[in-house]
Amino acid sequence: MTAADAYIELVRRSKELGVINSCAGVLSWDHQTYMPPKGGALRGEQMAFLASLAHQKFTDPKVGELLAAVESSDLVRDPEADAAANARELRRAYDRATKIPQALVEELARVTTEAQQVWEQAKKKNDYASFRPLLEQVVKLKRQEADAVGFKEHPYNALIEEYEPGTTVAELKTLFAGLTAELSPLVKKIVAASKQPDKGVLEREFPVDRQKVFAEAAAVAIGFDFGAGRLDTTAHPFCSGFGPGDCRITTRYNPRFFNEAFFGVLHETGHAMYEQGLPAEHFGTPLGVACSFGIHESQSRLWENQVGRGRPFWEHFFPRLRQTFPAALADVSLDTFYFAINEVKPSLIRVEADEATYNLHIALRFELELALLSGDLTTADLPGAWAERFEALFGLKIPDDARGCLQDIHWSFGGIGYFPTYTLGNLYAAQLMDAARRELGSALGDDFRRGEFGRLKGWLGTHIHRHGQRFRAGELCRRATGAPLSAKPFLSYLSEKFGTLYGVC
Structure with a gap:
């Protein structure tokens, strides 16, 4: 496979993931707007499935091979070129994703879906005690994510990287x-x-x-x-x-x-x-x-x-x-x-x-x-x-x-x-x-x-x-x-x- 072919396949896979994540986004939007209250448990399973599917596809070793082929080619000679920018950011995301266990991805999706629903009611009723067990789980899972990704000085550095790369x-x-x-x-x-x-x-x-x-x-x-x-x-x-x-x-x-x-x-x-x-x-x-x-x-x-x-x-x-x-x-x-x-x-x-x-x-x-x-x-x-x-x-x-x-x-x-x-x-x-x-x-x-x-x-x-x-x-x-x-x-x-x-x- 040539570097050009590798890049085409890398983009195809990335766009496929974009569609999966978009589907998850629609479900998340519906969760916070029109979903009936009793739909929370099923929505948690739906979100966990899509998160798991996206994670499996993105962490496929083939993605790493495609990235390596592109990174070692003239396609990335100009750092501002499309291929160079896409490869740089996909590499950053790939290296992070491959460090996070599949089970953790699924559990985070499941727990946070439930936590959002519980939080909404807890806020309405001024009932922190009902939300606290879910918050405890979320914090525990985010610590596990930080440990899996790795960090210097503070686990927060591993999490801020997801939102604002390079900030400490x-x-x-x-x-x-x-x-x-x-x-x-x-x-x-x-x-x-x-x-x-x-x-x-x-x-x-x-x-x-x-x-x-x-x-x-x-x-x-x-x-x-x-x-x-x-x-x-x-x-x-x-x-x-x-x-x-x-x-x-x-x-x-x-x-x-x-x-x-x-x-x-x-x-x-x-x-x-x-x-x-x-x-x-x-x-x-x-x-x-x-x-x-x-x-x-x-x-x-x-x-x-x-x-x-x-x-x-x-x-x-x-x-x-x-x-x-x-x-x-x-x-x-x-x-x-x-x-x-x-x-x-x-x-x-x-x-x-x-x-x-x-x-x-x-x-x-x-x-x-x-x-x-x-x-x-x-x-x-x-x-x-x-x-x-x-x-x-x-x-x-x-x-x-x-x-x-x-x-x-x-x-x-x-x-x-x-x-x-x-x-x-x-x-x-x-x-x-x-x-x-x-x-x-x-x-x-x-x-x-x-x-x-x-x-x-x-x-x-x-x-x-x-x-x-x-x-x-x-x-x-x-x-x-x-x-x-x-x-x-x-x-x-x-x-x-x-x-x-x-x-x-």
């Missing part, structure tokens, strides 16, 4: 320490400022049916293709990209709080437009997959915050919002509304947190995940540890576990190592937006005031979406912005925005 615990500790040192004083200044927004204008009656229509219209305006996607309701908002032509987002509605659903939709739409912008011809291969979870998160945070919480955006949308909710907003000015949606205030819930405090929520979860994985913290002590550390960071007492350690879905699906990518996404988003503004100039803000977002979407498509995994996250950032990832653009953005709003900087 040491780097993240330094990052979070630096951010906390910068953000805590800023938040204290803002909270103590004499000028404060009237958040009450967002806590009026906003009928859910109208919220849905308005949110969908905004999603279309910024670039979401509803011909290739849909919007549904679930307990925890998420985005599922199954492949070309099918990307689905979810949100949750609160009839007494405008922000919850609307900014959730903008966030998930950012994710979805990345998925819809990936090259369809490369579906099933690394070139048709998002670069990293941090880069993925940058797209959602960019549209939710950098755009959606910006004044130019609302200079266009606020008149339409008042028409949609005349009873709630008849006496509200644009200035009042804009200040309200940008309120900075320590709060209990991560997904409702403002831009200045959000990363403190992630720092908390990162600390607790490290302790859980190393064994320094038991699942029995998790609620107490959460409450203690939360009060130290935010000055707030946790009223119940539903608004404490049960608020996020991530641990139930085994996503230990996922949370830091949210903070990385915030940093990437600020740096990307800064670069886009430098290149596109003042015309960008003028676009937003007219309700036109195609220029920004096109810039992101050119610099981020179309590349898939051709470059690792750090290199993609450098190419798009001209500099390695830095917290400076993000911190400067916060200081300028909130300094002006609150008159503190």
